Amino acid sequence: MDAMIVLKKTTRNNLYTYALVIVAYLIVQLLISGGNISSSLQGQLVPICAYVILAISLNLTVGILGELSLGHAGFMSIGAFAGVVACISLEQIIPITILRLIVSLIVGALFAGVAGFLIGIPVLRLKGDYLAIVTLAFGEIIKNIINILYVGLDKAGLHISFLSDSNALNLGEGGRVIIDGPLGITGIPKLSTFTIGFVLILITLFIVLNLVDSRSGRAIMALRDNRIAAESVGIHITKYKLMAFVTSAALAGAAGTLFAMNYSTIIASKFGFNTSILILVFVVLGGLGNIRGSIIAATLLTILPELLREFNSYRMLLYAIVLILIMLATNNDAFKSHLGALKARLLPAKLRKEKGGAENG
Numbered sequence: 001m002d003a004m005i006v007l008k009k010t011t012r013n014n015l016y017t018y019a020l021v022i023v024a025y026l027i028v029q030l031l032i033s034g035g036n037i038s039s040s041l042q043g044q045l046v047p048i049c050a051y052v053i054l055a056i057s058l059n060l061t062v063g064i065l066g067e068l069s070l071g072h073a074g075f076m077s078i079g080a081f082a083g084v085v086a087c088i089s090l091e092q093i094i095p096i097t098i099l100r101l102i103v104s105l106i107v108g109a110l111f112a113g114v115a116g117f118l119i120g121i122p123v124l125r126l127k128g129d130y131l132a133i134v135t136l137a138f139g140e141i142i143k144n145i146i147n148i149l150y151v152g153l154d155k156a157g158l159h160i161s162f163l164s165d166s167n168a169l170n171l172g173e174g175g176r177v178i179i180d181g182p183l184g185i186t187g188i189p190k191l192s193t194f195t196i197g198f199v200l201i202l203i204t205l206f207i208v209l210n211l212v213d214s215r216s217g218r219a220i221m222a223l224r225d226n227r228i229a230a231e232s233v234g235i236h237i238t239k240y241k242l243m244a245f246v247t248s249a250a251l252a253g254a255a256g257t258l259f260a261m262n263y264s265t266i267i268a269s270k271f272g273f274n275t276s277i278l279i280l281v282f283v284v285l286g287g288l289g290n291i292r293g294s295i296i297a298a299t300l301l302t303i304l305p306e307l308l309r310e311f312n313s314y315r316m317l318l319y320a321i322v323l324i325l326i327m328l329a330t331n332n333d334a335f336k337s338h339l340g341a342l343k344a345r346l347l348p349a350k351l352r353k354e355k356g357g358a359e360n361g
Contacts, residue, residue, distance in 0.1 A: 108257030
C-alpha cells in the first residue's frame with residue numbers, strides 16, 4: 001500500500017513538471033501571436049530551451065548523483081560542433097530541414113555521450129574537489145582542441161586536420177571548410193526553433209525523471225547518500241555513476257546542437273569555464289536534485305539580463321544583487337518554512353487531507 005502511495009505521489013509530481021513546461025510554452029506562443037514579446041526576447045527563446053536542458057542534465061550529475069562537475073560546457077561544445085558538422089555534411093543527402101535537424105541532434109548527443117563515457121571511466125574514480133578540478137580541465141582541453149581543429153567537406157567526404165591552417169585539408173574543387181580552427185564555424189543553417197526546443201525539453205524530462213524513478217535511479221541516489229553502504233549491498237559503483245554521467249553528457253550534447261543551430265556563427269570560446277559555471281548556478285539556485293527548480297532558475301536567469309538591459313550601466317550590478325538575494329532565500333530555512341505554510345494554506349482542504357493521510361500511511 002505504501003509503495004502504491006509513493007508511486008502515485010511521484011507520478012503526480014512528474015505530471016506537474018510536464019504541465020509547467022507545456023503551460024509555459026502555450027503562454028509564450030500566445031504572447032508571440034499577440035505581438036507582446038519583443039524581437040530581442042524572442043531571440044532568447046531557443047537559448048533558454050538549451051539552458052533548461054543543460055540545467056536538468058547537470059542536475060542529474062550534481063543533484064542526483066552527488067558529484068560536482070565543472071566541465072558541462074565541454075560536452076555542450078562537442079554536441080554543438082559535431083551536430084553542426086553533421087547538419088552541413090548531410091545537406092544534400094537529407095534535404096528535409098526538420099529531419100536533418102533531428103539527425104544532427106542525435107549525432108551531437110552520441111558524440112557527447114561517447115566523450116562522457118571515455119572521460120567518466122577514469123574521472124569518476126575521483127570525488128569531491130579532485131573530480132571538480134579534472135572535469136574543469138576537461139572542459140578547457142576540449143575548447144583548446146576545437147581551436148586547432150580544421151574540418152572540410154568535398155566530394156571525397158570529410159577532411160580533418162590539426163595543422164596550422166585550413167590549407168592543410170587539401171580540399172578538392174567545390175570543397176568547403178566547415179570548422180576553421182579558432183574562427184569556428186560560419187554560415188550555420190539556423191534550423192533551431194522554439195517548438196523544437198520545447199519538444200527536446202520534454203524528451204529530456206522524460207529521460208531524467210524516468211531514470212530517477214527507476215531502480216537504477218534509486219541505486220544512483222544510494223551512491224550519493226552513502227557510497228560505502230551502497231557498495232556493501234552489491235550496488236555496482238562504476239556502472240551507475242557512468243550511467244548518470246553519460247546520460248547527462250549526451251543530453252548536454254543535444255542541447256549544444258540546439259544552441260549552435262540558433263546562430264550563424266559559433267566559436268569554441270563560447271563554451272568556456274564561464275558557461276559551465278553559469279549552468280551550475282542554474283542548478284544550485286533551482287535546488288540540488290530539484291528538476292522543476294532547475295527549469296525555473298534557468299529560464300529566469302537567462303531572461304533577467306535582457307529585462308535589465310534598459311538600466312545599461314547598472315545591469316550586471318542589479319543582476320548580481322538579484323542572484324545573491326535568490327541564493328539567500330532558497331538556502332534559508334525560515335524562508336522555506338514560511339513558503340511551506342503558505343503552500344499549505346493555498347492547498348484545498350480535501351487535498352491537504354489526502355496528503356496528510358498519505359504521509360501518515
